[in-house]
Amino acid sequence: MDFGTVFLILMLxxxxxxxxxxxTLGxxxxxxxxxxxxxxxxxxESAKRGALKARAESSTGPVAEILKQRVALKDSIxxxxxxxxxxxxxxxxxxxLESIFSTLNQTATVMDHQxxxxxxxxxxxxxxxxAKTLGVQVEQITHTALGVRNALASAAAPAGDVDMKDLTRTLEIEATMLKNWSKTYTDLGQD
Structure with a gap:
């Protein structure tokens, strides 16, 4: 191989x-x-929400009411x-509930723009x-959002007392059986 070929291979x-x-770096x-x-x-988003809350608290008049409605809407969603x-x-x-929330979220986005x-x-x-007109609609949206959260909470209701009583009774029976089993085999070893 000549020098040109070696140089070309090294360059490649x-x-x-x-x-x-x-x-790799890219x-x-x-x-x-x-x-x-x-x-x-x-x-x-957290900083924006904090700034919005601060402006709502420091503003007066109808602007304050509108800002408070925006805060309530965003917090609820x-x-x-x-x-x-x-x-x-x-x-x-x-x-x-997921599709209901999706529709509710889209409605809240439109309401926030308004x-x-x-x-x-x-x-x-x-x-x-x-403020008066949109306040009614914001209230409806936040109420519906609360309804979604309440539906989730009611679906996550704890087991009823009947289930716990059955479980406790089964546990007591198992404990008694284990105690008797242990006593029986302990007594057999002493013979």
Missing amino acids: VIIAIVAGIAI VLIYRGALSLAKFSKPKI EATRRSLGVAQSTGQYTGN LVVAQQEPDRAVQALY
Whole structure:
């Protein structure tokens, strides 16, 4: 082999190594950015919700009412999302509650957009009308969300007293049988 062929092979190997390192670094950076985004998203949402609550408490007039409605709406939907998530992760039967929540969540998103429009309305009289009109709808959504959480709670009702009494009686019978079995075999060994 001449020098040109050796040089060409070495250059191809170096290019392949550099390309492999570049691809590996690219994948690692991409995955790191994704995990950072997933990690920081709840923190950002929490900060936004905290800022919204602070603005609701410090504002006055119809704007304060609109902001309080937004906070109530977001808190209610988030609580229902968490309750449904926990129920599903533990294998609890949820029936149609997931699809009901999905529709409720979409409705809450639309309502939040309407509340943002109301919040940015420059006329306080129109804001007051928005607050009154949208307040009824927000109340309906939060009431329905509470109904979903109540349905989850009632589905997770503890076992009845009858079941516990049967279990206790069975346990007492087993304990008596084990005690008699142990005594019988202990007495046989003494003969």
